[in-house]
Amino acid sequence: MGEGRAWRNNSRPMVTRRLLPLVSKLEDVAVPVLQMTHQRETGTPLIIRVAAEEWVPHIAVTEDANGKITISGPMANLLNALAKSLNFQYVLVRPPDGAWGIPSPSGDWNGMIGMVKRNEADLALGPFGLTYSRSRVVDFSSPILIDYYRILVKRPTSEPDPWGFLRPFRYSHAITYISPRDSARMAVCLWLFVVLIVSRVFGSSLTSLLAVRNVPIKYDYLRQVIDDPKMQLIFEKATALVEHMSKVESGIYKELADVGKVGRSHFLASSKLYDAAYTDVRRKQYALLVEDVTCRKVYSDDFTRGGTCDFYIGKEKYWPLIFCMIGKKGYPLMKAINEKIGRMTAHDLYFKWLGYELPNATACLRATTRVTVDEAYNLKGLWGIFVTFAGGIVLSCVALLCEILVAGVPK
Numbered sequence: 001m002g003e004g005r006a007w008r009n010n011s012r013p014m015v016t017r018r019l020l021p022l023v024s025k026l027e028d029v030a031v032p033v034l035q036m037t038h039q040r041e042t043g044t045p046l047i048i049r050v051a052a053e054e055w056v057p058h059i060a061v062t063e064d065a066n067g068k069i070t071i072s073g074p075m076a077n078l079l080n081a082l083a084k085s086l087n088f089q090y091v092l093v094r095p096p097d098g099a100w101g102i103p104s105p106s107g108d109w110n111g112m113i114g115m116v117k118r119n120e121a122d123l124a125l126g127p128f129g130l131t132y133s134r135s136r137v138v139d140f141s142s143p144i145l146i147d148y149y150r151i152l153v154k155r156p157t158s159e160p161d162p163w164g165f166l167r168p169f170r171y172s173h174a175i176t177y178i179s180p181r182d183s184a185r186m187a188v189c190l191w192l193f194v195v196l197i198v199s200r201v202f203g204s205s206l207t208s209l210l211a212v213r214n215v216p217i218k219y220d221y222l223r224q225v226i227d228d229p230k231m232q233l234i235f236e237k238a239t240a241l242v243e244h245m246s247k248v249e250s251g252i253y254k255e256l257a258d259v260g261k262v263g264r265s266h267f268l269a270s271s272k273l274y275d276a277a278y279t280d281v282r283r284k285q286y287a288l289l290v291e292d293v294t295c296r297k298v299y300s301d302d303f304t305r306g307g308t309c310d311f312y313i314g315k316e317k318y319w320p321l322i323f324c325m326i327g328k329k330g331y332p333l334m335k336a337i338n339e340k341i342g343r344m345t346a347h348d349l350y351f352k353w354l355g356y357e358l359p360n361a362t363a364c365l366r367a368t369t370r371v372t373v374d375e376a377y378n379l380k381g382l383w384g385i386f387v388t389f390a391g392g393i394v395l396s397c398v399a400l401l402c403e404i405l406v407a408g409v410p411k
Helices: 033-042 074-086 111-117 164-170 184-211 222-227 240-247 252-262 270-283 292-306 334-346 349-357 379-408
Strands: 002-005 015-018 046-051 060-063 069-072 088-093 123-129 145-154 212-214 232-236 265-268 286-291 311-313 318-327 370-372
Touching: 046 111, 069 074, 069 088, 074 088, 074 123, 074 334, 074 349, 111 123, 111 318, 145 222, 145 270, 145 292, 222 252, 232 240, 232 270, 240 252, 240 318, 265 270, 270 286, 270 292, 270 311, 286 292, 292 311, 292 349, 318 334, 334 349
Parallel strands: 046 088, 046 123, 232 265, 232 286
Antiparallel strands: 002 015, 060 069, 123 318, 145 286, 145 311, 145 318, 212 370
16 A cells, blocks of 8 residues: 655655565566567667756766766666666666756657657656656656755845844833822932833843844745745746646746746756756845755755855745656556566665765754844944934924024014
């Protein structure tokens, strides 16, 4: 029976598990007829064509000057395990456009899905999000993981607030009412007492507010990034989400698609997303809308390199997808591949490999939103006080001038 498995401590997505033994007798897994026929006729292992494109942390792809392609990462480990257990060899090919694949208005598919559909590749690693439109042109393997989309932005920093001295006035202070019948001495004493208390409360509140600043979190939900006209959005091109956005007619995803009409959307190949996080997202007002695992990879590497938490992942999880490998429609090797993937995911092998790529994925998940400031006061943070003081002097002078003018008018 199947059951959903969630990442512990919110550190990994869910995966469909099938409680099957990790190893079995040779006769328990039927070798496809294609492989048997090929080995009998040629005496060599079956060689299949596998399409692959970079998507860290799942797979890293490198290509040398001679066009030789090498891969590493969890999906590479998965492919090597399948090749060893099913006794096949493979050659790697890359999609010319670096995309996963969506259909054009004419019905043609681009990316790796298009390569498999056109018989330019037998398998494609991906992993690919399972959708109905894709399942009509390629076969999906057993599920490898379930992941969600998240919002990755630059973690906001605390900036001096020149009007911070007004914050203590948010708290109500009791003011004593002095009756006109009280003596002048008592009224003065009570008034001085009240002024002393108010000034002390104001001074202590102002000191604490200036010393400890709250870091504002503005982008937890899709609605917030859509409504901010200054925020630029980065998507991976030719994904299931992009395909849905091109077809939907209402709702939040329609609004997300409309953002592109005003020049705020940018679509990059999966191999460019990781670099975009460290350039556009970190230095500018950009939001990266990608899967949770990709966000955690950026988190992990950022902390590993410099011990900092410069990025923030929004609270909202949206657009969940089941991720799998794909093969040609009716490809006979898929049945054996599904059996092997089912056993490996049941024993968490894929997440073990994925964990090697994310050693510090949880280091910044609970980074504080309060910052203790240890710096000298300067005009950058206190010019509001002097502006208020100057404004008061100007108003006082205007009031005095008005009194002089009014007093000088003959009755």
